[in-house]
Amino acid sequence: MEKILIIGANGQLGTELSAALQTKYGQDAVITSDIRKPQEENAIFEILNVLDNDALATIVKKYKITQIYHLAAILSAKGEENPIQTWNINMNGLLNVLEIARHEKLKKVYYPSSIAVFGTTTPSPAPQYTSMNPSTIYGISKRAGEQWCEYYFNKYGVDVRSLRYPGLISYKTLPGGGTTDYAVDIFYKAIEETHFDCFLSENTRLPMMYMPDAVRATLELMDAPKENLSTHEGYNLNAFDCTPKELYNEIKKHAPNLEMGYKIDELRQSIADSWSDSVIDEAARKDWNWQHEYDMESTTKEMLTNLKKKFEATK
Numbered sequence: 609m610e611k612i613l614i615i616g617a618n619g620q621l622g623t624e625l626s627a628a629l630q631t632k633y634g635q636d637a638v639i640t641s642d643i644r645k646p647q648e649e650n651a652i653f654e655i656l657n658v659l660d661n662d663a664l665a666t667i668v669k670k671y672k673i674t675q676i677y678h679l680a681a682i683l684s685a686k687g688e689e690n691p692i693q694t695w696n697i698n699m700n701g702l703l704n705v706l707e708i709a710r711h712e713k714l715k716k717v718y719y720p721s722s723i724a725v726f727g728t729t730t731p732s733p734a735p736q737y738t739s740m741n742p743s744t745i746y747g748i749s750k751r752a753g754e755q756w757c758e759y760y761f762n763k764y765g766v767d768v769r770s771l772r773y774p775g776l777i778s779y780k781t782l783p784g785g786g787t788t789d790y791a792v793d794i795f796y797k798a799i800e801e802t803h804f805d806c807f808l809s810e811n812t813r814l815p816m817m818y819m820p821d822a823v824r825a826t827l828e829l830m831d832a833p834k835e836n837l838s839t840h841e842g843y844n845l846n847a848f849d850c851t852p853k854e855l856y857n858e859i860k861k862h863a864p865n866l867e868m869g870y871k872i873d874e875l876r877q878s879i880a881d882s883w884s885d886s887v888i889d890e891a892a893r894k895d896w897n898w899q900h901e902y903d904m905e906s907t908t909k910e911m912l913t914n915l916k917k918k919f920e921a922t923k
């Protein structure tokens with residue numbers, strides 16, 4: 609029987625992945641953890657700072673954990689406020705997880721990577737194997753993390769798997785501190801207000817994905833036969849790409865009162881400018897049959913419908 613530990617379960621991806629894993633494996637099979645208690649406890653929960661090796665080992669032994677999903681990380685823009693702390697959390701957290709996986713012979717580990725591994729020398733669209741010179745500490749730590757994953761797989765046989773997520777668009781939990789966050793904020797403004805100031809310029813194109821696709825991709829990768837996987841670094845993962853202007857025009861079809869202005873945040877603009885506009889995910893499609901379901905149009909419809917329901921339920 610699988611026992612799954614999710615580290616960083618309260619975040620944007622963690623809340624939805626935890627729910628999906630509970631549906632797949634059962635309530636008792638999923639142990640959620642984070643540095644703070646969640647607002648609502650919908651699962652077995654433990655306070656855990658991933659930098660605390662002893663606490664991590666105690667939880668792994670207490671629940672006889674067989675798989676870890678290590679999601680805790682500081683994102684691209686937030687990470688620039690304190691690069692050394694970001695490196696410490698993003699890198700040493702992963703090394704603690706890989707070490708426990710090796711010593712306790714865990715069956716599988718999941719490690720999220722990101723389009724932040726790409727940089728100004730990466731061609732656009734970005735191939736799976738390409739030049740990478742990440743410009744943020746988040747990107748540098750994700751790229752190094754990918755390489756550590758490949759290293760632990762080759763040297764110690766730790767079955768660690770990874771995806772390079774694009775910007776994730778979701779309505780359940782807000783992202784925090786990323787460069788792609790505008791693509792979530794704009795939907796909240798479309799429902800709650802009539803004006804949105806975008807911190808990226810109108811033609812900044814970035815890869816994006818609706819959360820249900822990201823969750824399904826994660827589960828499918830983790831279920832794929834090991835012999836089919838050609839890499840244990842992050843797989844490129846594609847759904848659609850868009851600019852703020854294109855997303856705004858799509859939302860405006862459903863929320864005609866929304867107006868958008870621009871208040872450019874130089875840090876996040878320079879990060880976005882260093883990332884590839886889109887990615888080539890042939891390897892994911894070939895190795896484990898990845899197929900996205902949502903494009904910009906269907907993501908927009910789903911986001912607006914679900915956010916409306918969410919706001920009505922809280923009234």
Ligand code: AKB
Nearest residue numbers: 683684722786787788
């Ligand atoms: C960020 O913007 O930092 C994240 C990411 C693309 O990894 N959403």
